[in-house]
Amino acid sequence: MKSRTTVLISIVLALLVASMDTTIMNTTMPIIAKSLGGFEFFAWPFASYMIATTVFAPVAGRLSDLFGRKRVFAFGIVLFLIGSILCGVSQTMVQLVIFRGIQGIGAGFMMPFPAIIAGDLFSIQQRGKIQALGTSMWGLSAVIAPLLGAFFVEYMTWRWIFFINIPICILTLLTLLPYNEEYTPKKARIDYIGALLFIIGVSVLLLATVVESNQILYVSVGAIFIIAFYFFEKKQASPLVPLSIVKDKTIRWMNINGFLGWAALFGTASYIPLFLQDITKLSVFQSGIALLGTALGWISASVPAGKWILKFGYRRLFIIGSILLVTSGVFLAFLHDGNGFWYVFFVLMIQGFAFGLLSTTGVIGAQQLVEPHEKGISTSFMMFARNIGTAIGVTIMGAILTRSEDFMSGIHHIFLYGLIGSMIALLTTFFIKDRTADTVPEGKI
Numbered sequence: 001m002k003s004r005t006t007v008l009i010s011i012v013l014a015l016l017v018a019s020m021d022t023t024i025m026n027t028t029m030p031i032i033a034k035s036l037g038g039f040e041f042f043a044w045p046f047a048s049y050m051i052a053t054t055v056f057a058p059v060a061g062r063l064s065d066l067f068g069r070k071r072v073f074a075f076g077i078v079l080f081l082i083g084s085i086l087c088g089v090s091q092t093m094v095q096l097v098i099f100r101g102i103q104g105i106g107a108g109f110m111m112p113f114p115a116i117i118a119g120d121l122f123s124i125q126q127r128g129k130i131q132a133l134g135t136s137m138w139g140l141s142a143v144i145a146p147l148l149g150a151f152f153v154e155y156m157t158w159r160w161i162f163f164i165n166i167p168i169c170i171l172t173l174l175t176l177l178p179y180n181e182e183y184t185p186k187k188a189r190i191d192y193i194g195a196l197l198f199i200i201g202v203s204v205l206l207l208a209t210v211v212e213s214n215q216i217l218y219v220s221v222g223a224i225f226i227i228a229f230y231f232f233e234k235k236q237a238s239p240l241v242p243l244s245i246v247k248d249k250t251i252r253w254m255n256i257n258g259f260l261g262w263a264a265l266f267g268t269a270s271y272i273p274l275f276l277q278d279i280t281k282l283s284v285f286q287s288g289i290a291l292l293g294t295a296l297g298w299i300s301a302s303v304p305a306g307k308w309i310l311k312f313g314y315r316r317l318f319i320i321g322s323i324l325l326v327t328s329g330v331f332l333a334f335l336h337d338g339n340g341f342w343y344v345f346f347v348l349m350i351q352g353f354a355f356g357l358l359s360t361t362g363v364i365g366a367q368q369l370v371e372p373h374e375k376g377i378s379t380s381f382m383m384f385a386r387n388i389g390t391a392i393g394v395t396i397m398g399a400i401l402t403r404s405e406d407f408m409s410g411i412h413h414i415f416l417y418g419l420i421g422s423m424i425a426l427l428t429t430f431f432i433k434d435r436t437a438d439t440v441p442e443g444k445i
Contacts, residue, residue: 006176006179007121007175008133010176012133013171014073014076014113016168017080017165017172018111020144021084021103021165022049023145025046028158028161029045029046031153031158033093036092036093036096037092037093038092038094039093041097045093045097048104049101049103050104050391052105052108053107054108054384054391055203056104056105056109057380057384058380060108060109060111060380061377061380062195062241062376062377065374065376066185066190068181069117070179072113076109076110077176079102079105080103080165082102083102084163084166086099088160112380112383114130115383116375116376116380118130119367124364124368126306127360127363129306185373189238194229198225198229201224202226202388204225205218205222206391207222209394245377245378245381249431250369251365251378253428254314254365257362257425258359258389259386259388260425261322262387262390263392263421264329264393264417264418264420264425265329266386270394272287273287273291275335275411279337279408280337280339282341290345290348293344293345293346294348294351297352297353297355297356300353301321301353302357305357305360305364309361314365315429318429319426321355321357321358322354322425324350324353325426326422327350328351329415329418329422330419332347332351333412333418335411359386366378366381393418397417400417
């Protein structure tokens with residue numbers, strides 16, 4: 001029991017530090033660009049981190065199935081630590097972009113493990129609480145990370161936004177040491193070529209979301225590599241993505257739902273603060289506090305989700321979560337300049353509840369509906385589908401906003417897109433097979 005508590009601290013700290021580095025540069029990047037020069041690379045430290053994190057999470061999940069959770073997780077922490085140190089000593093923007101990529105690979109290796117290790121150690125009922133704890137780290141980092149970055153710039157140096165990771169990573173490693181892994185890895189040959197095709201294909205596709213020209217070329221090249229990856233994987237005895245995951249109807253539609261739902265409205269957190277600051281004239285801090293509505297709703301759904309799965313099954317919970325997501329989309333589609341903090345907070349709480357229910361139910365399903373030696377890749381692949389959806393959704397929202405006549409019409413068009421996308425996501429839930437506790441391996445209930 002003591003070992004479980006210790007490893008819980010480790011995975012929560014890992015999630016906190018990795019999530020903080022997705023937003024801590026938001027308030028400091030202008031200062032960093034001025035300090036290092038190379039303003040033309042302004043967006044690339046964000047992009048390199050995001051792409052690396054998204055691409056390497058499924059790879060980390062598969063490696064954990066083959067070599068064990070503890071070893072792969074520890075590798076990710078060490079790589080993230082090295083990347084943070086290198087970022088902190090960067091002398092040019094090009095160096096920062098490269099080192100953020102290294103840091104992002106480490107984060108990609110860290111991100112799936114709170115869910116994967118929780119799936120190994122805790123029962124279904126407990127896992128909802130563990131995921132709620134992880135969600136609170138995302139909510140906390142969304143608010144404190146930009147403020148912490150501003151503090152370092154104001155009173156110390158921007159380099160401390162990376163150096164602060166050093167003691168947290170060391171503590172994360174120390175609390176991981178007592179972990180006695182319960183999962184026995186299933187040794188198999190590493191699919192190096194498949195991993196390379198996957199990494200190149202997805203990276204090029206994600207580049208299409210950040211470059212300002214030749215997007216069609218990037219999409220085409222990325223699609224070619226992904227198609228090559230698919231046909232190559234069909235012939236492998238130990239593929240990066242086992243075909244059993246793709247063939248399982250329930251998991252397949254859960255992944256599709258996650259991709260569509262996250263593409264539709266997960267980008268809300270990127271644009272609601274703009275509305276609150278530009279239209280309702282709230283401060284940066286107040287608009288950040290409004291985002292806590294999402295975290296509050298998410299936690300409220302995550303904590304009891306494990307028990308609800310045993311009682312109601314996956315399909316019913318996915319339908320309910322998707323209906324609530326559509327409901328939030330309706331409220332956001334009618335957003336206008338007379339709506340203030342509490343309207344937004346209430347809507348975000350509904351949306352957070354929807355995402356919390358869908359996320360927790362999906363992750364638990366991804367773990368329970370596959371063999372133990374496929375749990376890592378199944379869990380991380382579901383997260384990957386959502387991350388890809390988020391990247392595409394935020395890009396579409398940004399394109400809609402920049403092409404609109406004015407800011408408010410852009411906001412309306414953004415959330416009209418989100419509403420339509422969430423309705424399509426709702427339709428996919430009716431294809432999910434109704435499976436309940438009868439699919440849960442013995443000893444996990």
